[in-house]
Amino acid sequence: MPIDDKEDNAKLGSEDESKDAPGASSSAEGEHPLDSSGEGDMIRKKPRVNSPRGNSPIASPHKHATFEELLRASGLVTNMALAHEIVVDGNFKLKPKDLPENSIEKQCRDIVHKAFWDTLRQQLEDDPPTYDHSITLLGEVKELLVSILLPHHDRLRTQIEEGIDLPLIQQQAEHGILDVHHYGNFIINTMANLCAPVRDEEIAKLKEISDVVPLFREIFRVLELMKLDMANFTLQSLRPHLKQQSVDYERGKFQEFLKTQPDGLELTRKWLEEAADDLRSQDSQPSAEGAVSSESALTPVRILNHAYMALLDWEDTKLFPETIIMDQSRLQDMDEKLRKSILIATVLLVTYTNMGPIITSIQGFPSTLKHHIVAISDGVGDLRTIMPNIAEQVCTDVNECLKERGIAEMDGLKADALKSQVIAAGDREHSVHKLLDSRGRSFIKMLISVPVNFDPTTRIPPGLSTIQPQLMEVAGQFVRVIGHNRTVYGPIYSEILGKMLNIK
Known part of the structure; x- marks a missing residue:
């Protein structure tokens, strides 16, 4: 007795499966890399009350923990949530991480970054200049540039390898002839060839910066955005394949969860039973003409559709079904x-x-x-x-x-x-x-x-x-x-x- 999945209905409001260049839509700054930008964040919940339910002969795990907490305890939630979010949220995008203001993590990061850039400036202003931090910097930029490349970017890969030749850079530094500005211009031109149109304005602003320290600060910031652009482009390209794989993946993960619980479908059964009872009550009510509803036959699809609609008018004090x-x-x-x-x-x-x-x-x-x-x-x-x-x-x-x-x-x-x-x-x-x-x-x-x-x-x-x-x-x-x-x-x-x- 299979229940039709109504896959055809997914075309309504379906996401844009754009195959434009990487980063066709920009990633907004200031949010966690795994946050969703569209219909909601992964497993985020509003502060609604989940009231305890009555006693039962066998203690239910739901009396002591939400289903989400049980999933976390089972070690199943993160990957399952991410796969689900990518498939269901047509606007899902990875975003830059935003650390809370005044948080210890943000303060530590800012201190470390400031120390690095201050040391870089000091080394470049020494007489003669020293280039330890400059070499480290160029090596990290090279890694970022290569990470953005697609498999078919052979020519650009060769240009980056030749243009940022670390052994050569080391020799130039030892002889005091390292031109950091030269490498900065090369990096900007390479970024211009790689970036999506949405980043063109950012690249243009880089060309206006003459001071090495703020220049490379901005280079790193824009490169991180370009890296997210490429990741989001890859997600969009793989979405059709992910849809096929996600069904089996989520179903398998849920089955793993059920093995850890005495009754992991208690709330789901209750949800469907309430929908069936509500339909029976409606069917027994006479119409305006005094006749009982002609659609009195309860079928699995009819009950399930009615149960789904109940989710759009859910009481704040009720726990959601495990499958939802x-x-x-x-x-x-x-x-x-x-x-x-x-x-x-x-x-x-x-x-x-x-x-x-x-x-x-x-x-x-x-x-x-x-x-x-x-x-x-x-x-x-x-x-x-x-x-x-x-x-x-x-x-x-x-x-x-x-x-x-x-x-x-x-x-x-x-x-x-x-x-x-x-x-x-x-x-x-x-x-x-x-x-x-x-x-x-x-x-x-x-x-x-x-x-x-x-x-x-x-x-x-x-x-x-x-x-x-x-x-x-x-x-x-x-x-x-x-x-x-x-x-x-x-x-x-x-x-x-x-x-x-x-x-x-």
């Missing part, structure tokens, strides 16, 4: 984005309903209001707490638009009525909010169940067109994550659901 934990933070981010997007759509619809054609005909108003709501809600967990601020902003934006077009602004009574309705719309049980939320989630659920040729952009639910980009971003991320999860853990889900439904 790698994407916990990513799914929490999607949940937050979806809720904010639905709130924006609700506020806009309530505003349009109250103001009528006088506002709906104004181009640019939705974008302006969306931008302001996003700014107000940034970093806020409970959106209901900021509804008065959003209501004030709505009235401000409406009056600004009316004023710009020479139309009388709202009077006090009308403004108060609009504020009151906007504040009420922040409640997820508000009729408009609830309707749009249901439509948005139903739309996403449909996407994880549709055939490959489905074009979601042509069927955005009514009332949600104002948030189409935001909705499609969340939907694309969700489809990609769920598609990969279904592929990796499908056999496990099939076994659990088969027993649950008594399917042989």
Whole structure:
């Protein structure tokens, strides 16, 4: 009883498999080399409460440690997390390491670096100059340049070997004729031939530096960026191959984890059982016409899709299923984005309903209001707490638009009525909010169940067109994550659901 992996769904919001030159997209500075730049960091978790569950006959390991902690204890998390992140996060990039300010590690690094550069300057200013540090420096630069080369860069490899000939440099130093500036220019020209277009400006700035010490400082900084560019280019090139390998790798690592636990699928079974119970409850409810739902047959795929959707509305106090934990933070981010997007759509619809054609005909108003709501809600967990601020902003934006077009602004009574309705719309049980939320989630659920040729952009639910980009971003991320999860853990889900439904 295999559960279809819906690999075709991964095309929605799929990553750009660019084959441009190395570093076609630059790596931002200031983050750990294994951080992700797109849908979230590896195994990063928000400070949400995981409440203990009731007693059971056999002590569960989850009562004393999260699944992530158990993975770490098993020595399985780092490589598994990295492989998963590369495949699932279409924007994954390696980034430069950023040490926390005032940390001991950063202070030690800065002291060592300063000592090296100060010594280099002192040696070059000696009479006669000494070149111990200069030779070390050129040797390290040579290693960095060679590390950036691709296998087919034979000509450049030869040029580097001949251009930075360390035995020759040693002889020049012994005779006091070492020209460090000459080698600096050679290195810059070589970097210009190797770098991605995004680094051209940095290379141009190097040519403007005449002082040897700051020049080589900058050379090292840019070379480290170029090295990351090459690594990211390699990751993009290998991504299709990694996708194929990651499924078996993650599944194998998870099986290793299960061997270390008395019951490593407890939360996963509970998650699927809750989804089945919820569907049974829905199916037993009569429709508006008084008839029981015709889609009453529980199937493994239907239960699994329903369970996946529950992840986008997960209670803060509940532990995530073991098979989902790698994407916990990513799914929490999607949940937050979806809720904010639905709130924006609700506020806009309530505003349009109250103001009528006088506002709906104004181009640019939705974008302006969306931008302001996003700014107000940034970093806020409970959106209901900021509804008065959003209501004030709505009235401000409406009056600004009316004023710009020479139309009388709202009077006090009308403004108060609009504020009151906007504040009420922040409640997820508000009729408009609830309707749009249901439509948005139903739309996403449909996407994880549709055939490959489905074009979601042509069927955005009514009332949600104002948030189409935001909705499609969340939907694309969700489809990609769920598609990969279904592929990796499908056999496990099939076994659990088969027993649950008594399917042989």
